[in-house]
Amino acid sequence: MADNEQYDFHPMWDSLGMNLEDHDMLLGAVGQMYGDMFLTQSNRPASTSYLDFVATNIHSGRIKEMLDKKASGEATKIVGSFCLYVPEEIVLACDGIPVGLCSGADWATDKVEEHLPRNTCPLIKSFAGFKLGQVCPYIESSDLVVGENTCDGKKKAYEFFATQKNMYVVDIPNVHNERTLEDWKAEVKKLAAKISEECGVELTAERLSAAIHAVNEKRRALKRLSATRAADPAPISGLDSLLTVQAAFMDDTPRLTDAVNKMADECEARAAAGEGVTPKGTKRILYTGTPMAVPNWKLFNIIEKAGGVVVGEESCTGSRYYKDLVDEGGTTVDEMLDAIAERYFKISCAVFTPNDQRMEDVVQMARDLHADGIIDCSLQFCTLYEMEAFSVEKAAEKAGIPFMHITTDYAGEDAGQLKTRIEAFLETI
Numbered sequence: 238m239a240d241n242e243q244y245d246f247h248p249m250w251d252s253l254g255m256n257l258e259d260h261d262m263l264l265g266a267v268g269q270m271y272g273d274m275f276l277t278q279s280n281r282p283a284s285t286s287y288l289d290f291v292a293t294n295i296h297s298g299r300i301k302e303m304l305d306k307k308a309s310g311e312a313t314k315i316v317g318s319f320c321l322y323v324p325e326e327i328v329l330a331c332d333g334i335p336v337g338l339c340s341g342a343d344w345a346t347d348k349v350e351e352h353l354p355r356n357t358c359p360l361i362k363s364f365a366g367f368k369l370g371q372v373c374p375y376i377e378s379s380d381l382v383v384g385e386n387t388c389d390g391k392k393k394a395y396e397f398f399a400t401q402k403n404m405y406v407v408d409i410p411n412v413h414n415e416r417t418l419e420d421w422k423a424e425v426k427k428l429a430a431k432i433s434e435e436c437g438v439e440l441t442a443e444r445l446s447a448a449i450h451a452v453n454e455k456r457r458a459l460k461r462l463s464a465t466r467a468a469d470p471a472p473i474s475g476l477d478s479l480l481t482v483q484a485a486f487m488d489d490t491p492r493l494t495d496a497v498n499k500m501a502d503e504c505e506a507r508a509a510a511g512e513g514v515t516p517k518g519t520k521r522i523l524y525t526g527t528p529m530a531v532p533n534w535k536l537f538n539i540i541e542k543a544g545g546v547v548v549g550e551e552s553c554t555g556s557r558y559y560k561d562l563v564d565e566g567g568t569t570v571d572e573m574l575d576a577i578a579e580r581y582f583k584i585s586c587a588v589f590t591p592n593d594q595r596m597e598d599v600v601q602m603a604r605d606l607h608a609d610g611i612i613d614c615s616l617q618f619c620t621l622y623e624m625e626a627f628s629v630e631k632a633a634e635k636a637g638i639p640f641m642h643i644t645t646d647y648a649g650e651d652a653g654q655l656k657t658r659i660e661a662f663l664e665t666i
């Protein structure tokens with residue numbers, strides 16, 4: 238990647254049609270936030286310097302790297318997405334670059350509300366705002382954006398977003414059974430045909446097998462790192478762990494895999510030596526709920542500054558991203574696509590009904606990671622997670638695990654109230 242201190246990225250951003258003045262303001266704000274939240278942590282593992290590299294390059298060096306790969310012919314197309322249900326294996330197999338798109342901060346809200354209702358969840362308003370405000374280089378550099386019919390808000394928002402970007406929407410069944418699995422397999426095969434056509438690359442068994450293995454290796458590395466957090470004291474903070482999974486949506490797959498394995502090596506050694514980011518006996522929290530896109534770090538920062546430590550995330554920016562692997566036994570493209578579909582069908586999104594698997598996962602993770610309490614969070618106006626909070630609370634109560642539910646948004650106005658509530662919760666467990 239280019240050296241950020243010596244390279245002027247403004248011509249690149251300008252070529253993408255971005256609003257340079259507003260983008261500079263956004264980068265300044267996120268940089269300040271990163272410094273205040275991440276760089277003030279005590280006793281971070283040395284290997285988390287990789288996360289500082291990601292944060293420094295996220296809108297600059299990484300974007301140039303992707304564009305350079307396209308220009309050289311090493312990569313075909315940049316394919317953006319907002320959800321776990323878009324299989325990155327297929328994009329990689331067609332020499333495409335899969336990336337997660339910006340949706341973790343309020344931006345251009347006044348423009349968004351000309352097209353979407355005011356009481357739309359912050360994540361949806363965010364990705365629309367980043368596009369309308371022209372401040373997300375991932376959105377602007379994407380040749381294709383793949384959406385998914387999960388919640389009703391996204392379904393309708395994608396109709397608007399399709400007027401702004403080249404889009405393809407995958408239909409996600411909302412019920413788990415044998416018939417809907419077959420429907421989902423057909424959707425994955427239609428998506429594979431679309432990606433192959435878009436990238437101009439034939440999807441072969443050899444290509445798909447290599448991509449499946451590469452993504453599975455990334456998941457194995459993330460699982461290793463997650464397992465170290467069962468130690469007391471926790472060898473790595475929840476903030477750094479959250480950013481690691483967020484980075485997995487945006488960074489080069491082999492580079493991230495190598496970096497996470499090095500983080501896991503260090504954290505395993507720290508756990509064995511009894512070294513942690515907080516003192517032994519610090520109250521341990523399992524997070525569950527809505528995903529947290531960059532730079533939505535507010536809640537984890539509050540929990541850990543309040544004296545707790547987040548030891549696991551049952552969310553799409555957490556265990557759902559890496560806990561299940563794709564079966565690598567397939568020999569034909571059809572067999573491999575079926576295996577991919579079967580793996581992604583296991584993701585316990587709140588869109589599914591019933592969603593008993595999520596309740597089981599939350600309780601099991603809390604036990605495996607020795608959590609003292611569960612904090613369940615919904616973004617404001619997210620009906621699915623707000624309604625499932627009642628089921629999660631019942632599952633936690635049955636398991637005898639203290640539980641707290643929070644509803645919040647991307648703004649900082651409720652930070653003081655959240656701090657007071659979380660401190661009180663930590664004192665009771």
